[in-house]
Amino acid sequence: MALVAEKTSAHPEPFETVRTPDENPRPVKVVARDVRVIYGSKQALHGVTIDIPERAVTAFIGPSGCGKSTFLRCLNRMNDTIAGARVEGDIRLDGRDIYEPDLDVVELRARVGMVFQKPNPFPKSIYENVAYGPRIHGLARTKAELDEVVNTALHRASLWEEVKDRLAEPGTGLSGGQQQRLCIARAIAVSPDVILMDEPCSALDPIATAKVEELIDELRANYTIVIVTHSMQQAARVSQRTAFFHLGHLVEEGPTDHIFTNPLEKRTQDYITGRFG
Amino acid sequence: MEHTVTAYDQELRGLAGKIAEMGGIAEHLVGDAVSALARVDEQMANRVINEDRRLDDLQREVEERAILIIARRQPMASDLREIVAALRISNDLERVGDLAKNIAKRVIAINGTITHKRLMVGVEHMAEIALEQLKTVLDAFSNRDDAAARIVRMRDDEIDALYTSLFRELLTYMMEDPRNISQCTHLLFSAKNIERIGDHATNIAETVHYVVTGTAFTDERPKADTTAMESIESDD
Numbered sequence: 001m002a003l004v005a006e007k008t009s010a011h012p013e014p015f016e017t018v019r020t021p022d023e024n025p026r027p028v029k030v031v032a033r034d035v036r037v038i039y040g041s042k043q044a045l046h047g048v049t050i051d052i053p054e055r056a057v058t059a060f061i062g063p064s065g066c067g068k069s070t071f072l073r074c075l076n077r078m079n080d081t082i083a084g085a086r087v088e089g090d091i092r093l094d095g096r097d098i099y100e101p102d103l104d105v106v107e108l109r110a111r112v113g114m115v116f117q118k119p120n121p122f123p124k125s126i127y128e129n130v131a132y133g134p135r136i137h138g139l140a141r142t143k144a145e146l147d148e149v150v151n152t153a154l155h156r157a158s159l160w161e162e163v164k165d166r167l168a169e170p171g172t173g174l175s176g177g178q179q180q181r182l183c184i185a186r187a188i189a190v191s192p193d194v195i196l197m198d199e200p201c202s203a204l205d206p207i208a209t210a211k212v213e214e215l216i217d218e219l220r221a222n223y224t225i226v227i228v229t230h231s232m233q234q235a236a237r238v239s240q241r242t243a244f245f246h247l248g249h250l251v252e253e254g255p256t257d258h259i260f261t262n263p264l265e266k267r268t269q270d271y272i273t274g275r276f277g
Numbered sequence: 278m279e280h281t282v283t284a285y286d287q288e289l290r291g292l293a294g295k296i297a298e299m300g301g302i303a304e305h306l307v308g309d310a311v312s313a314l315a316r317v318d319e320q321m322a323n324r325v326i327n328e329d330r331r332l333d334d335l336q337r338e339v340e341e342r343a344i345l346i347i348a349r350r351q352p353m354a355s356d357l358r359e360i361v362a363a364l365r366i367s368n369d370l371e372r373v374g375d376l377a378k379n380i381a382k383r384v385i386a387i388n389g390t391i392t393h394k395r396l397m398v399g400v401e402h403m404a405e406i407a408l409e410q411l412k413t414v415l416d417a418f419s420n421r422d423d424a425a426a427r428i429v430r431m432r433d434d435e436i437d438a439l440y441t442s443l444f445r446e447l448l449t450y451m452m453e454d455p456r457n458i459s460q461c462t463h464l465l466f467s468a469k470n471i472e473r474i475g476d477h478a479t480n481i482a483e484t485v486h487y488v489v490t491g492t493a494f495t496d497e498r499p500k501a502d503t504t505a506m507e508s509i510e511s512d513d
Contacts, residue, residue: 233351260353262491272353274285275278 015046018265020254022241026053029194029224030075035089037070037079044070047089048250050243052194057216057225059239059256061232063276066245068228072196075226076112077105093194110137113187117199119179121171121186126163129171129182130154133190149189156222157185158215177208184215188223195219197227201234213238232272236260244268288346289356292339292363293419299335299370300415302328304408306377307474311404313384314467315397325381332374339367355488362488366418369477369484373411376470376477383463396450396464399443403471406436410478417485426485429478430498436475437502443468444504472502 030052037045045067052058052075060068070079077098079085091098098108110133121129130150133139140146150167154160159181163174171182180200187195197216201209216225216238229235235242236256243253244267252265263269270276280286306325313321343360346352352360410429417425447461447468479498486494 232353236353261357263354269354270278273356274280274282274350274353276281 015249017049017250018252018254018268020252020258020264022053022255026056026240028052029054029094030226031090031092031095032071032074033090035071035074035087035091037067037074038086038088039082040084044248045074046248048245050250050253052224052226053241054224055220055222056241057220057227057239059235059242060226060228060245061230061235061242061271062245062251063271064230067248068243068245069198071245071250072198072226072228075194075196076109076114078114080105107137110190111192112194112196113190113192115180115183115187115195115197115200118203119176119183121174121179121182123170123172125168126171126174126182127167130185130189133186137190139190153185153189156188156219157181158211158218159185175208177204177211180204180208180212181215184212184219188219192223194224194226197225199228199230202230209234232260244271246271282350285346285350285356288342288350289359292342292346292360295335295339295342296363296366296370297415297419299332299339299367300411300418302332302335303370303373303377304411304415306332306374307404307408307411307471310377310380310384311401311408311467311471314380314387314464315401317384317387317390319385322381322384326378329374329378332371336367336371339363354491358488358491362418362484365484366481369480373474373477376474380467380470383467387460387463389460396443396447396461399439399446400464400468400471403436403439403443403468406432406439407471407475407478410436410475411481414478414481414485418481418488421485421489423486423489426482426489427494430482430486430494433475433479433498436472440468440472441503 028051032048032050032052035045035048036043048067048071060072062068073079074087074091075093075098077087079087087099093108093112097103098112122132124132127150130153131146134146134149140149151160154163159178162178163182171179174182180203184195184200200216201212204212213234216227219225220240227235227239239256241253242256242259244251244259244263244265246267252259252263252268254264259268260272263272306328309321310325312318313325343364346360350356410432413425414429416422417429444465447465450457451461483494486492
Protein backbone atom coordinates (compact mmCIF):
# COMPACT_ATOMS: atom_id res chain seq x y z
CA MET A 1 0.00 0.00 0.00
CA ALA A 2 2.63 2.49 1.09
CA LEU A 3 4.74 1.58 -1.89
CA VAL A 4 1.92 2.33 -4.33
CA ALA A 5 1.20 5.67 -2.67
CA GLU A 6 4.86 6.59 -2.84
CA LYS A 7 5.07 5.63 -6.49
CA THR A 8 2.13 7.78 -7.56
CA SER A 9 3.29 10.85 -5.68
CA ALA A 10 7.00 10.76 -6.44
CA HIS A 11 6.76 9.79 -10.09
CA PRO A 12 4.17 11.78 -12.02
CA GLU A 13 2.92 10.08 -15.16
CA PRO A 14 5.55 10.16 -17.88
CA PHE A 15 4.59 12.63 -20.58
CA GLU A 16 5.25 11.84 -24.20
CA THR A 17 5.37 14.71 -26.69
CA VAL A 18 3.87 13.78 -30.06
CA ARG A 19 6.40 14.60 -32.75
CA THR A 20 6.24 14.70 -36.53
CA PRO A 21 9.61 15.24 -38.21
CA ASP A 22 10.04 17.40 -41.33
CA GLU A 23 10.13 15.52 -44.60
CA ASN A 24 13.50 17.09 -45.26
CA PRO A 25 14.86 17.85 -41.79
CA ARG A 26 16.77 21.12 -41.42
CA PRO A 27 20.02 21.41 -39.44
CA VAL A 28 19.34 21.95 -35.75
CA LYS A 29 20.35 25.26 -34.14
CA VAL A 30 19.09 24.92 -30.60
CA VAL A 31 18.74 21.64 -28.75
CA ALA A 32 16.62 21.57 -25.59
CA ARG A 33 16.47 18.44 -23.45
CA ASP A 34 14.12 17.89 -20.53
CA VAL A 35 13.94 21.60 -19.67
CA ARG A 36 12.11 22.27 -16.42
CA VAL A 37 11.41 25.67 -14.91
CA ILE A 38 10.41 26.10 -11.29
CA TYR A 39 9.22 29.43 -9.91
CA GLY A 40 9.60 29.11 -6.16
CA SER A 41 7.39 26.12 -5.36
CA LYS A 42 5.49 26.12 -8.63
CA GLN A 43 6.70 24.12 -11.61
CA ALA A 44 5.94 26.10 -14.78
CA LEU A 45 7.57 23.76 -17.28
CA HIS A 46 7.64 19.96 -17.08
CA GLY A 47 10.53 18.58 -19.09
CA VAL A 48 10.41 20.14 -22.55
CA THR A 49 12.49 18.46 -25.23
CA ILE A 50 12.67 20.01 -28.68
CA ASP A 51 15.07 20.69 -31.54
CA ILE A 52 14.83 24.17 -33.07
CA PRO A 53 15.83 24.15 -36.73
CA GLU A 54 18.25 26.66 -38.23
CA ARG A 55 17.08 29.39 -40.62
CA ALA A 56 13.42 28.64 -40.11
CA VAL A 57 10.59 30.03 -38.03
CA THR A 58 9.36 27.90 -35.14
CA ALA A 59 6.08 29.02 -33.58
CA PHE A 60 5.08 28.28 -29.98
CA ILE A 61 1.34 28.26 -29.44
CA GLY A 62 -0.89 27.46 -26.51
CA PRO A 63 -3.32 29.07 -24.06
CA SER A 64 -2.14 31.69 -21.54
CA GLY A 65 -0.05 30.17 -18.80
CA CYS A 66 0.90 27.10 -20.83
CA GLY A 67 4.63 27.75 -20.49
CA LYS A 68 5.44 28.84 -24.04
CA SER A 69 6.83 32.26 -23.03
CA THR A 70 8.63 30.71 -20.06
CA PHE A 71 10.34 28.28 -22.40
CA LEU A 72 11.16 31.04 -24.90
CA ARG A 73 12.80 33.04 -22.12
CA CYS A 74 15.00 30.04 -21.23
CA LEU A 75 16.62 30.24 -24.65
CA ASN A 76 18.50 33.45 -23.82
CA ARG A 77 18.46 33.03 -20.05
CA MET A 78 15.95 35.78 -19.47
CA ASN A 79 14.55 33.70 -16.60
CA ASP A 80 17.83 34.34 -14.75
CA THR A 81 16.54 37.83 -14.05
CA ILE A 82 13.49 36.50 -12.18
CA ALA A 83 14.12 35.97 -8.48
CA GLY A 84 13.29 32.43 -7.34
CA ALA A 85 13.22 30.98 -10.85
CA ARG A 86 15.20 27.79 -11.38
CA VAL A 87 15.95 26.29 -14.78
CA GLU A 88 16.90 22.60 -15.03
CA GLY A 89 17.74 20.44 -18.01
CA ASP A 90 19.98 21.06 -20.96
CA ILE A 91 19.88 23.76 -23.63
CA ARG A 92 22.56 23.93 -26.29
CA LEU A 93 23.13 26.57 -28.94
CA ASP A 94 25.32 25.20 -31.72
CA GLY A 95 26.30 22.40 -29.37
CA ARG A 96 27.34 24.66 -26.48
CA ASP A 97 25.55 24.52 -23.13
CA ILE A 98 24.11 28.00 -22.61
CA TYR A 99 23.75 27.45 -18.86
CA GLU A 100 27.39 26.58 -18.20
CA PRO A 101 28.81 28.74 -15.40
CA ASP A 102 31.58 30.54 -17.30
CA LEU A 103 29.34 31.57 -20.19
CA ASP A 104 29.00 35.32 -20.71
CA VAL A 105 25.27 36.01 -20.52
CA VAL A 106 25.60 39.39 -22.23
CA GLU A 107 27.32 37.75 -25.16
CA LEU A 108 24.63 35.03 -25.22
CA ARG A 109 21.89 37.65 -25.42
CA ALA A 110 23.68 39.28 -28.33
CA ARG A 111 23.62 35.93 -30.16
CA VAL A 112 20.06 35.26 -29.11
CA GLY A 113 18.16 38.52 -29.56
CA MET A 114 14.68 39.20 -28.32
CA VAL A 115 11.71 41.23 -29.48
CA PHE A 116 8.91 41.84 -27.01
CA GLN A 117 5.16 42.15 -27.16
CA LYS A 118 5.15 45.92 -26.69
CA PRO A 119 7.61 47.88 -28.80
CA ASN A 120 10.18 49.27 -26.34
CA PRO A 121 12.60 51.59 -28.12
CA PHE A 122 15.14 53.39 -25.93
CA PRO A 123 14.31 57.07 -25.32
CA LYS A 124 16.97 57.98 -27.82
CA SER A 125 17.22 58.75 -31.52
CA ILE A 126 16.33 56.17 -34.15
CA TYR A 127 20.02 55.95 -35.03
CA GLU A 128 21.12 55.46 -31.42
CA ASN A 129 18.51 52.76 -30.85
CA VAL A 130 20.17 50.63 -33.50
CA ALA A 131 23.76 51.77 -32.88
CA TYR A 132 23.71 51.07 -29.14
CA GLY A 133 24.18 47.32 -29.31
CA PRO A 134 26.95 47.24 -31.94
CA ARG A 135 28.78 49.95 -30.01
CA ILE A 136 28.77 48.21 -26.62
CA HIS A 137 29.67 44.89 -28.25
CA GLY A 138 32.52 46.53 -30.17
CA LEU A 139 31.14 45.49 -33.56
CA ALA A 140 32.20 48.77 -35.22
CA ARG A 141 35.50 50.58 -34.80
CA THR A 142 34.83 53.76 -36.73
CA LYS A 143 31.83 56.04 -37.21
CA ALA A 144 31.67 54.95 -40.86
CA GLU A 145 31.52 51.30 -39.83
CA LEU A 146 28.80 52.03 -37.31
CA ASP A 147 26.81 53.95 -39.93
CA GLU A 148 27.09 50.91 -42.15
CA VAL A 149 25.83 48.54 -39.44
CA VAL A 150 22.87 50.82 -38.63
CA ASN A 151 22.07 51.23 -42.30
CA THR A 152 22.12 47.47 -42.93
CA ALA A 153 20.01 46.69 -39.86
CA LEU A 154 17.38 49.26 -40.81
CA HIS A 155 17.31 47.90 -44.36
CA ARG A 156 16.93 44.33 -43.13
CA ALA A 157 14.12 45.43 -40.84
CA SER A 158 12.40 47.04 -43.85
CA LEU A 159 12.41 50.37 -42.04
CA TRP A 160 15.11 52.28 -43.92
CA GLU A 161 12.87 53.96 -46.49
CA GLU A 162 10.55 55.25 -43.77
CA VAL A 163 13.22 56.67 -41.44
CA LYS A 164 16.27 57.52 -43.57
CA ASP A 165 15.54 61.26 -43.42
CA ARG A 166 14.93 61.41 -39.68
CA LEU A 167 17.53 59.19 -38.06
CA ALA A 168 18.15 61.83 -35.39
CA GLU A 169 14.54 61.96 -34.29
CA PRO A 170 13.47 59.99 -31.20
CA GLY A 171 12.56 56.35 -31.76
CA THR A 172 9.52 56.79 -29.56
CA GLY A 173 8.06 59.20 -32.14
CA LEU A 174 7.50 56.42 -34.66
CA SER A 175 4.18 54.59 -35.09
CA GLY A 176 3.68 51.33 -33.17
CA GLY A 177 4.47 49.15 -36.16
CA GLN A 178 7.56 51.19 -37.01
CA GLN A 179 8.69 51.03 -33.38
CA GLN A 180 8.39 47.24 -33.46
CA ARG A 181 10.45 47.07 -36.65
CA LEU A 182 12.96 49.42 -34.99
CA CYS A 183 13.21 46.90 -32.14
CA ILE A 184 13.78 44.15 -34.70
CA ALA A 185 16.48 46.32 -36.35
CA ARG A 186 18.03 46.80 -32.91
CA ALA A 187 18.02 43.04 -32.34
CA ILE A 188 19.62 42.22 -35.69
CA ALA A 189 22.22 45.03 -35.50
CA VAL A 190 24.35 42.88 -33.20
CA SER A 191 24.33 40.00 -35.76
CA PRO A 192 22.47 37.43 -33.67
CA ASP A 193 22.01 33.80 -34.74
CA VAL A 194 18.62 33.45 -33.14
CA ILE A 195 15.80 35.95 -32.73
CA LEU A 196 13.15 35.27 -30.11
CA MET A 197 9.85 37.06 -30.54
CA ASP A 198 7.29 37.14 -27.75
CA GLU A 199 3.96 38.04 -29.36
CA PRO A 200 5.59 40.69 -31.54
CA CYS A 201 2.36 41.74 -33.27
CA SER A 202 -0.18 41.66 -30.49
CA ALA A 203 0.00 45.46 -30.02
CA LEU A 204 -0.06 46.24 -33.76
CA ASP A 205 -2.84 46.94 -36.26
CA PRO A 206 -3.38 44.50 -39.18
CA ILE A 207 -1.26 46.47 -41.65
CA ALA A 208 1.68 46.84 -39.26
CA THR A 209 1.22 43.14 -38.42
CA ALA A 210 1.41 42.21 -42.10
CA LYS A 211 4.63 44.22 -42.44
CA VAL A 212 6.21 42.49 -39.47
CA GLU A 213 5.11 39.09 -40.80
CA GLU A 214 6.58 39.92 -44.19
CA LEU A 215 9.79 40.89 -42.39
CA ILE A 216 9.86 37.63 -40.39
CA ASP A 217 9.54 35.73 -43.65
CA GLU A 218 12.52 37.61 -45.10
CA LEU A 219 14.61 37.26 -41.95
CA ARG A 220 14.39 33.49 -41.84
CA ALA A 221 16.83 33.28 -44.76
CA ASN A 222 19.55 34.44 -42.34
CA TYR A 223 18.28 33.85 -38.82
CA THR A 224 16.74 31.18 -36.66
CA ILE A 225 13.47 32.61 -35.42
CA VAL A 226 11.29 31.46 -32.56
CA ILE A 227 7.97 33.22 -32.18
CA VAL A 228 5.36 32.99 -29.46
CA THR A 229 1.95 33.97 -30.76
CA HIS A 230 -1.65 33.85 -29.68
CA SER A 231 -2.82 34.14 -33.25
CA MET A 232 -3.18 30.69 -34.76
CA GLN A 233 -3.47 32.21 -38.20
CA GLN A 234 -0.20 34.04 -37.64
CA ALA A 235 1.56 30.85 -36.59
CA ALA A 236 0.14 29.13 -39.68
CA ARG A 237 1.28 31.97 -41.94
CA VAL A 238 4.81 32.66 -40.71
CA SER A 239 6.23 29.45 -39.28
CA GLN A 240 7.64 26.25 -40.71
CA ARG A 241 7.32 24.29 -37.49
CA THR A 242 4.80 24.66 -34.70
CA ALA A 243 4.96 23.51 -31.09
CA PHE A 244 1.83 23.36 -28.96
CA PHE A 245 2.22 23.82 -25.20
CA HIS A 246 -0.39 23.08 -22.57
CA LEU A 247 -0.14 23.18 -18.77
CA GLY A 248 3.65 23.31 -18.87
CA HIS A 249 3.99 20.37 -21.25
CA LEU A 250 5.06 20.35 -24.87
CA VAL A 251 2.07 18.41 -26.21
CA GLU A 252 2.85 18.22 -29.90
CA GLU A 253 5.37 19.59 -32.36
CA GLY A 254 5.60 19.16 -36.09
CA PRO A 255 5.58 20.82 -39.51
CA THR A 256 3.21 23.81 -39.40
CA ASP A 257 1.17 22.61 -42.40
CA HIS A 258 0.63 19.32 -40.63
CA ILE A 259 -0.26 20.82 -37.24
CA PHE A 260 -2.93 23.08 -38.71
CA THR A 261 -4.55 20.60 -41.07
CA ASN A 262 -4.16 17.26 -39.35
CA PRO A 263 -2.76 17.38 -35.81
CA LEU A 264 -2.26 13.99 -34.18
CA GLU A 265 -2.99 14.93 -30.57
CA LYS A 266 -6.58 15.63 -29.51
CA ARG A 267 -5.60 18.55 -27.28
CA THR A 268 -3.83 20.24 -30.19
CA GLN A 269 -6.89 19.72 -32.34
CA ASP A 270 -9.20 21.14 -29.67
CA TYR A 271 -7.02 24.18 -29.16
CA ILE A 272 -6.46 25.17 -32.78
CA THR A 273 -10.10 24.66 -33.71
CA GLY A 274 -11.28 26.79 -30.78
CA ARG A 275 -12.77 24.01 -28.66
CA PHE A 276 -10.83 24.47 -25.46
CA GLY A 277 -12.90 23.81 -22.36
CA MET B 278 -16.27 18.67 -28.13
CA GLU B 279 -18.11 21.92 -28.80
CA HIS B 280 -16.48 25.13 -29.96
CA THR B 281 -16.09 27.94 -27.47
CA VAL B 282 -18.06 30.07 -29.94
CA THR B 283 -21.44 28.30 -30.18
CA ALA B 284 -22.45 30.08 -33.39
CA TYR B 285 -19.54 28.30 -35.10
CA ASP B 286 -20.98 24.92 -34.11
CA GLN B 287 -24.37 25.97 -35.43
CA GLU B 288 -22.83 27.00 -38.74
CA LEU B 289 -21.02 23.68 -39.14
CA ARG B 290 -24.12 21.72 -38.15
CA GLY B 291 -26.12 23.75 -40.66
CA LEU B 292 -23.67 22.82 -43.38
CA ALA B 293 -23.82 19.12 -42.49
CA GLY B 294 -27.62 19.36 -42.47
CA LYS B 295 -27.65 20.74 -46.00
CA ILE B 296 -25.44 17.87 -47.17
CA ALA B 297 -27.79 15.36 -45.57
CA GLU B 298 -30.72 17.05 -47.31
CA MET B 299 -28.92 16.94 -50.65
CA GLY B 300 -28.07 13.28 -50.08
CA GLY B 301 -31.71 12.43 -49.43
CA ILE B 302 -32.87 14.21 -52.58
CA ALA B 303 -30.11 12.66 -54.71
CA GLU B 304 -30.98 9.13 -53.57
CA HIS B 305 -34.63 9.69 -54.22
CA LEU B 306 -34.01 11.19 -57.70
CA VAL B 307 -31.87 8.23 -58.76
CA GLY B 308 -34.49 5.77 -57.50
CA ASP B 309 -37.33 7.58 -59.26
CA ALA B 310 -35.39 8.01 -62.50
CA VAL B 311 -34.72 4.28 -62.70
CA SER B 312 -38.35 3.41 -61.82
CA ALA B 313 -39.51 5.85 -64.49
CA LEU B 314 -37.21 4.11 -66.96
CA ALA B 315 -38.44 0.64 -66.04
CA ARG B 316 -42.07 1.67 -66.46
CA VAL B 317 -41.45 4.26 -69.15
CA ASP B 318 -43.37 6.65 -66.93
CA GLU B 319 -43.09 10.10 -68.49
CA GLN B 320 -44.92 11.83 -65.67
CA MET B 321 -42.47 10.52 -63.12
CA ALA B 322 -39.57 11.38 -65.42
CA ASN B 323 -40.77 14.96 -65.65
CA ARG B 324 -40.94 15.15 -61.88
CA VAL B 325 -37.31 14.03 -61.64
CA ILE B 326 -36.28 16.67 -64.18
CA ASN B 327 -38.01 19.41 -62.19
CA GLU B 328 -36.76 18.29 -58.81
CA ASP B 329 -33.15 18.29 -59.92
CA ARG B 330 -33.25 22.10 -59.67
CA ARG B 331 -33.62 21.77 -55.94
CA LEU B 332 -30.22 20.03 -55.80
CA ASP B 333 -28.61 22.78 -57.87
CA ASP B 334 -29.99 25.40 -55.48
CA LEU B 335 -28.81 23.48 -52.44
CA GLN B 336 -25.35 23.08 -53.90
CA ARG B 337 -25.09 26.83 -54.38
CA GLU B 338 -26.28 27.33 -50.84
CA VAL B 339 -23.68 24.92 -49.44
CA GLU B 340 -21.00 26.76 -51.37
CA GLU B 341 -22.10 30.17 -50.08
CA ARG B 342 -22.31 28.95 -46.49
CA ALA B 343 -18.90 27.26 -46.68
CA ILE B 344 -17.28 30.40 -48.07
CA LEU B 345 -18.87 32.48 -45.31
CA ILE B 346 -17.60 30.13 -42.60
CA ILE B 347 -14.09 30.22 -44.06
CA ALA B 348 -14.16 34.03 -44.20
CA ARG B 349 -15.63 34.38 -40.73
CA ARG B 350 -13.89 31.65 -38.71
CA GLN B 351 -10.63 30.78 -40.49
CA PRO B 352 -11.26 27.10 -39.77
CA MET B 353 -8.38 24.81 -38.83
CA ALA B 354 -7.69 21.08 -38.80
CA SER B 355 -10.83 18.89 -38.61
CA ASP B 356 -13.15 21.90 -39.10
CA LEU B 357 -11.29 22.88 -42.23
CA ARG B 358 -11.45 19.33 -43.56
CA GLU B 359 -15.16 19.18 -42.80
CA ILE B 360 -15.83 22.32 -44.85
CA VAL B 361 -13.68 21.15 -47.75
CA ALA B 362 -15.60 17.85 -47.61
CA ALA B 363 -18.97 19.64 -47.68
CA LEU B 364 -17.89 21.51 -50.80
CA ARG B 365 -16.69 18.35 -52.52
CA ILE B 366 -19.66 16.20 -51.56
CA SER B 367 -22.18 18.83 -52.59
CA ASN B 368 -20.49 18.89 -55.99
CA ASP B 369 -20.72 15.11 -56.28
CA LEU B 370 -24.36 15.08 -55.25
CA GLU B 371 -25.23 17.84 -57.67
CA ARG B 372 -23.66 15.73 -60.44
CA VAL B 373 -25.60 12.66 -59.28
CA GLY B 374 -28.76 14.74 -59.67
CA ASP B 375 -27.74 15.70 -63.20
CA LEU B 376 -27.15 12.06 -64.09
CA ALA B 377 -30.58 11.08 -62.71
CA LYS B 378 -32.10 13.90 -64.73
CA ASN B 379 -30.34 12.61 -67.83
CA ILE B 380 -31.88 9.16 -67.31
CA ALA B 381 -35.29 10.81 -66.89
CA LYS B 382 -34.84 12.70 -70.16
CA ARG B 383 -34.12 9.42 -71.93
CA VAL B 384 -37.40 7.99 -70.59
CA ILE B 385 -39.18 10.73 -72.51
CA ALA B 386 -37.01 10.12 -75.59
CA ILE B 387 -37.65 6.35 -75.59
CA ASN B 388 -41.28 7.20 -76.24
CA GLY B 389 -42.86 3.76 -76.05
CA THR B 390 -42.23 0.54 -74.22
CA ILE B 391 -39.06 -1.34 -73.60
CA THR B 392 -39.33 -4.55 -75.59
CA HIS B 393 -36.53 -6.41 -73.89
CA LYS B 394 -37.55 -6.65 -70.26
CA ARG B 395 -34.44 -8.68 -69.63
CA LEU B 396 -32.30 -5.66 -70.45
CA MET B 397 -34.15 -3.58 -67.95
CA VAL B 398 -33.36 -6.17 -65.27
CA GLY B 399 -29.65 -5.57 -65.82
CA VAL B 400 -30.04 -1.78 -65.59
CA GLU B 401 -32.21 -2.06 -62.49
CA HIS B 402 -29.72 -4.32 -60.81
CA MET B 403 -26.92 -1.84 -61.47
CA ALA B 404 -29.09 0.96 -60.13
CA GLU B 405 -29.83 -1.03 -56.99
CA ILE B 406 -26.15 -1.43 -56.21
CA ALA B 407 -25.37 2.20 -57.08
CA LEU B 408 -28.14 3.41 -54.80
CA GLU B 409 -26.95 1.19 -52.00
CA GLN B 410 -23.42 2.53 -52.45
CA LEU B 411 -24.74 6.09 -52.35
CA LYS B 412 -26.76 5.42 -49.24
CA THR B 413 -23.92 3.64 -47.45
CA VAL B 414 -21.41 6.36 -48.26
CA LEU B 415 -23.74 9.14 -47.11
CA ASP B 416 -24.24 7.27 -43.84
CA ALA B 417 -20.46 6.85 -43.63
CA PHE B 418 -20.14 10.61 -43.98
CA SER B 419 -22.63 11.44 -41.27
CA ASN B 420 -21.09 8.84 -38.93
CA ARG B 421 -17.50 9.71 -39.90
CA ASP B 422 -17.04 5.99 -40.57
CA ASP B 423 -13.83 5.42 -42.48
CA ALA B 424 -14.21 1.62 -42.57
CA ALA B 425 -17.63 1.87 -44.26
CA ALA B 426 -16.22 4.38 -46.77
CA ARG B 427 -13.41 1.99 -47.57
CA ILE B 428 -15.88 -0.81 -48.33
CA VAL B 429 -17.85 1.48 -50.69
CA ARG B 430 -14.67 2.36 -52.51
CA MET B 431 -13.64 -1.26 -52.93
CA ARG B 432 -17.10 -2.29 -54.09
CA ASP B 433 -17.29 0.09 -57.04
CA ASP B 434 -15.74 -2.51 -59.35
CA GLU B 435 -18.97 -4.55 -59.00
CA ILE B 436 -20.91 -1.80 -60.77
CA ASP B 437 -18.13 -1.48 -63.34
CA ALA B 438 -18.26 -5.21 -64.04
CA LEU B 439 -22.06 -5.17 -64.40
CA TYR B 440 -21.77 -2.27 -66.80
CA THR B 441 -19.26 -4.13 -68.92
CA SER B 442 -21.48 -7.19 -69.20
CA LEU B 443 -24.56 -5.07 -69.92
CA PHE B 444 -22.64 -3.27 -72.63
CA ARG B 445 -21.84 -6.56 -74.33
CA GLU B 446 -25.41 -7.77 -74.02
CA LEU B 447 -26.87 -4.59 -75.52
CA LEU B 448 -24.43 -4.77 -78.40
CA THR B 449 -25.64 -8.29 -79.14
CA TYR B 450 -29.27 -7.14 -79.29
CA MET B 451 -28.39 -4.26 -81.55
CA MET B 452 -26.59 -6.58 -83.94
CA GLU B 453 -29.49 -9.04 -83.90
CA ASP B 454 -32.06 -6.48 -84.97
CA PRO B 455 -31.31 -2.88 -86.00
CA ARG B 456 -34.75 -1.82 -84.73
CA ASN B 457 -33.40 -2.34 -81.23
CA ILE B 458 -30.66 0.23 -81.74
CA SER B 459 -32.58 3.31 -80.59
CA GLN B 460 -33.85 1.71 -77.38
CA CYS B 461 -30.62 -0.05 -76.59
CA THR B 462 -28.64 3.14 -77.05
CA HIS B 463 -30.83 4.92 -74.52
CA LEU B 464 -30.46 2.04 -72.12
CA LEU B 465 -26.73 1.97 -72.66
CA PHE B 466 -26.44 5.65 -71.83
CA SER B 467 -28.66 5.17 -68.80
CA ALA B 468 -26.41 2.36 -67.65
CA LYS B 469 -23.39 4.57 -68.18
CA ASN B 470 -25.04 7.27 -66.07
CA ILE B 471 -25.63 4.77 -63.28
CA GLU B 472 -22.04 3.66 -63.50
CA ARG B 473 -21.00 7.31 -63.09
CA ILE B 474 -23.28 7.67 -60.08
CA GLY B 475 -21.25 4.81 -58.61
CA ASP B 476 -18.08 6.79 -59.36
CA HIS B 477 -19.46 9.76 -57.44
CA ALA B 478 -20.20 7.47 -54.49
CA THR B 479 -16.54 6.44 -54.68
CA ASN B 480 -15.47 10.11 -54.71
CA ILE B 481 -17.55 10.70 -51.61
CA ALA B 482 -15.93 7.66 -49.97
CA GLU B 483 -12.53 9.22 -50.64
CA THR B 484 -13.73 12.48 -49.11
CA VAL B 485 -14.97 10.65 -46.01
CA HIS B 486 -11.55 9.07 -45.64
CA TYR B 487 -9.99 12.54 -45.90
CA VAL B 488 -12.33 14.00 -43.27
CA VAL B 489 -11.58 11.22 -40.82
CA THR B 490 -7.85 10.74 -41.34
CA GLY B 491 -6.61 13.94 -43.01
CA THR B 492 -4.94 11.85 -45.72
CA ALA B 493 -5.86 10.53 -49.16
CA PHE B 494 -6.24 6.83 -49.97
CA THR B 495 -2.85 5.68 -51.18
CA ASP B 496 -3.71 2.24 -52.59
CA GLU B 497 -5.11 1.79 -56.10
CA ARG B 498 -8.83 1.25 -56.46
CA PRO B 499 -9.94 -1.91 -58.32
CA LYS B 500 -11.32 -1.14 -61.79
CA ALA B 501 -13.54 -3.40 -63.85
CA ASP B 502 -14.96 -1.18 -66.60
CA THR B 503 -13.16 -2.48 -69.67
CA THR B 504 -15.63 -1.23 -72.28
CA ALA B 505 -13.19 1.38 -73.52
CA MET B 506 -11.05 -1.51 -74.80
CA GLU B 507 -13.94 -3.56 -76.16
CA SER B 508 -14.35 -4.20 -79.90
CA ILE B 509 -17.73 -5.08 -81.41
CA GLU B 510 -16.54 -8.21 -83.25
CA SER B 511 -14.88 -9.72 -80.25
CA ASP B 512 -18.03 -11.56 -79.14
CA ASP B 513 -18.61 -14.10 -81.87
